[in-house]
Amino acid sequence: MQKETITDAVLVSNYIKGDEAALEVLITRHKQRIYSFIYSKVYDRDVTEDVFQDTFIKVIRTLKRGKYNEEGKFLPWVMRIAHNLVIDHFRKNKRMPKFDNSGEFNIFSVISDSSLNAERTMVKEQVEADVRRLIEELPEDQKEVLMMRMYNDMSFKEISERTGVSINTALGRMRYALINMRKVIEKHNIVLTN
Secondary structure: OHHHHOOHHHHHHHHHOOOHHHHHHHHHHHHHHHHHHHHHHHOOHHHHHHHHHHHHHHHHHHHHOOOOOOOOOHHHHHHHHHHHHHHHHHHHOOOOOOOOOOOOOOOHHHHOOOOHHHHHHHHHHHHHHHHHHHHHOOOHHHHHHHHHHHOOOOOHHHHHHHHOOOHHHHHHHHHHHHHHHHHHHHHHOOOOOO
């Protein structure tokens, strides 16, 4: 019972310092939630087991390299790793809809397999979350213009009126916002599409 009171952060710290048993406690503590989460996406016990193992291999490698910095947020961090590995699994197995470059669009290539909906939704949510994180790193004036344009579908004339700046200034802020987002993407090596 004593071990249950130890926080994840302390266990992570102990593991990094060489206490192998600390990782076992973490895995045991969170196995059910992580395993259930993976299974709810892939509906296959073998695949779930593989993704679960891969998740903890990645966790161990990250911790051993000293790259972990999610203080106090161990479970959400592990869930994010699992989530990304599930997406990788679907991409690897070509279950994500792919379009050839013939220029012809075939709606049936998208709607033929209804089981893809969950994976497509996951990828879409992941990309949207990544984009929102990128936007948060922008300077306030650029973020404001970008949000108005992308999420409120406002024209540059409306943005200009709302912010009290000229249309050219609003356009300039939008342009710099996009340039800065590109820089952040390169800095963090983010892949928004595969």
